[in-house]
Amino acid sequence: MTNLITKNIIAQATDPIYIGTGGFTIGRVDNTIVRDPITKIPKIPGSSIAGTWRYYVALELQSSFKDEYKKDLAKRAKEKIEELFNNPENWIKNFDKNRYARIKCAGQDDLSKETLEEMQNKDSGHCGHCIVCKAFGFSKKDISNQGMLFFSDLNILFFPVYTRLGVRWITSPKLLKKDISVEENRILTSKGDEGYLNLGWLNLEVEGTHSLNEDDLKDSGLNLDDIVIVPDSLIAQIINSNLEVRTSVSIDPITGAAKEKALFTSEAIPRGTIFCGEVRGFKREGGENLPELNDIFCALDDSKQYFNSLGIGGMTTRGFGRMEILSDLKNGECKE
Template sequence: MEEKIYAMSQDPIYIGTGGYCIGRVDNTIVKDPITKIPKIPGTSLGGTWRYYMALEIHSYFEDDFKTDRKSREGKKLDGEIFKVCSPEWVKDFDGNRYAAIKCAGQDDMPNDTWKSMETAAVDKKSGHCGHCIVCETFGFSKQDKSQRGMAYFSDLNILLFPVYTRFGTRWITSKSILTSVGIDIDDDLNLNDDEVFESKKGTKEGTINLGWLNFKSKAMSEGTKCKLKELVNKNLSGSTILEENIIIASDDIISQIINSNLETRTSVSIDPLTGAAKERALFTSEAIPRGTVFYGDMRVEEHPLANGPAKEKVLGALKDSKKYFETLGIGGMTTRGFGRLKIFDWGDKDGSK
């Protein structure tokens, strides 16, 4: 089962390369090695989603004690593990509330044997349990047993990139990008590097600026407009602002447009003793700006064993836990206002998401 994932950044997204570069930007972000267009790696998406799924499970656990309103005394629960409103995939959780957190990130005890996992006490540091829906979805590896996950994530690539113009914000894409999401546009897009197609003409002079670059503007055909409108309505919650302000640029220049309009932010470390800026601690970071639309693929396969969770329950767990991307974010510098990402619902509009 394969689904297209569409997402929009609500804050600048910073996923660094882990290095330090001397130049206009000190902290650079991950880019495709061929096109040089920034992206969100599938490893970042899957690793963060694993933690959020474990977090979602914990939100459905009942408290260890319930307060009796009449006596205002705490009473220990007897057999009530999950809240009544819990979805089915949560009720099938095979583990305990402590194991869920241990399964959220990297295994802290990968050299333990599988047998010790089955008999581990609640308070034992056992790492990945190997039998909860988190481990089944994303996989695990122990000393004597490993299992691949059921879910696979591609990189999230840029579909529509926001650029400021004198007519307001426009979202930039190209023919090859649209083709990669299954849209065959009607226009004869043998564009020169200095030409673009606009869905909404903003000037009679036939030119438009994209950042500091100036292009000749052509009107987009009605057929292409309809296909872009369908894309926005079906996958991006029908944003009118998007569908009316899309520009198609040449495949040869799209990378230059995107990299010339990345958000750059200069920061400084604070000296905890003085409360002022720390000397020699100034640095500049680049990020994918808010309002960028991404696309990618998610594949969920059948469990290799008969007693594993069904694909529908894995998809339900992924769907219910994706909301944390909108609050806790993805990538680095989330405490500096980076990282929030909205992942749109996937699947058909008839409720079979």
Template sequence: MMKSNLVHELSLYGMASDPIYVGTGGYTIGRVDNTIVRDPITKTPKIPGSTLAGVWRYYTVLKILAEIKKEQPTIEDLKKLEGKTLSEKIAKFAEEKECFRTSGENCRENSWKYFVGNILTSVNCAGQDEAPYMNTDEILVDGKNEGGSKRGHCGHCIVCKGFGFSKKDLSWQGMIFFSDLTILFFPVFTRWGTRWITTGEILQDAGFLASKNSPPATSCFVLGKWENQSKSGAINLGWLYLPFTCKEEIEEELNQNLKKVSGLPFTAEEIVIVPEGLFSQIVNSNLEVRTSVSINPITGAAKEGALFTSEAVPRGTVFRGNIRIFDKQCFAGLQEKIAPLPSYGDLEKALKEAGEFFNILGIGGMTTRGFGRLKIAFG
């Protein structure tokens, strides 16, 4: 983790507990109808930061509501309170209720879920803003917003301030920045069982090896001693047959660094380092391809001509990326409407707790069809 006064960076790892499908929305490549998102340069599948941010935002709202829904006031309750602006009324409610906090101290619950603006958190704070034409104070306007159906982003809670919002009177960038998640280790079936492939460059970028250890263009490195294995030979990675040499000398360093990620399903002995130029080839030819057919609801049988295929990143794939939290506390005094801001610590806790939902509800498409669960770990 990198730390500076303004920007805190967290290393993020994601392990696919199910195949993961993050679709492009209707491209066909070869025999696959539903293709997944790929990096335009490396041609390997990725999970875009925008997907990650949107899902994380939703899960943060779920975490908050699960705990504090019963403590929240109705719009009517808020209207009755003293104060000219909505922020003043929120502060007043927090003072009376004593469980939401107006500052780091004096709070009954030392939890990010009781950040003062969360008095207004609703499910509308996730997803697209349904009412961007409203002002941040307009939730109190008579007749317009009753019932919560057209509330949109509230612009006051930890979700809106952390992930950003845009209302008529105020646009706020947010404080949490997500990178894309790219593949760190990818499982491939070999005659020795499952092995996880990666490259020297990926390992060095991830900080798992101090120096770059890339094999020549047409061979690979294996680590450790496998049963009946000599110092060199050949291994099949899917359909590709590659000569290998044993790189025992980096096994120890790699094993030490793998410990940074809790819950990895393998050790250095099961890693194969492939040439940079072959990585995307091997990944793309070992994706999970599933063939489905639409069912005719009347007959209950397969619909004519409705056969389609989808590709997905297989279970066991390990992704990496990072999250940067921009601590904007110093700006809060400059823009009255945005104060108070959640602290860096609150946002980190919120991300970690809400991140648990990725391994329960998943990310991407077909999550009700056995896809999408992702185990999140921070390094």
């Protein structure tokens, strides 16, 4: 039985994505987004992915319980849940400690000073037993658990920009983690014969063809013709000057009208951007009662659909944040 699983996460923004830094102003933008401190390229931090996915796994788990409740309200619900766990088959039923799960397992623990025993008889705080608490970690007075999943940052792999030939997705040797040579202030395309090509407002000479193949596109769904390789020295500048910048106004909840002097601008990673990262699952040896890694990855795969509808990050009520996880995260078979 393997106790270490690594899966790539390839995701595409279906809305602009805003992961705020909380109040820094850069130039004309009031609400800035998280960037890598070295490259200055915007990213989605692993902690955002972990926190959001934790919530979605808990949601999926709770909604499966709710269906059982609905079938047979109140009185027989407890019996029903026992029955559920007597027929192990999928990631929810395979781990019988999931019976302790509650929606509070999703967020931050508000009662971490209590013991696990005290917790079992309460309705709030992390239960400390279920697949959510074991996979994503929890902390209690008598026991804490760092979790079994480790999420890397989601970095930009392909970034959409407007050109005179339509939208192209730019990337660079460093983003691809490939040894590709491209001259200063030149670019590589799949045909290599465009002469000059504008990337946003920047007009650059096409040096020649890139020799990428289908494998380099991963699960992005893009075509080789969509890809333009720019030098590492230019990538951050082009990305940062082609971010989505939106101006909004705060609404006064009492009058329903715009507040005075409450105009603000926000930047976001544009829709269509392809991100790349990874998640590692690690199961420690020992007598501890832990869920199987395969079940945890089934849980991730089952709940990834919530990113399509509920999204990630801030301003989701303003049409930001939706994202599609394109990778298959299953490690083996997952039953419904």
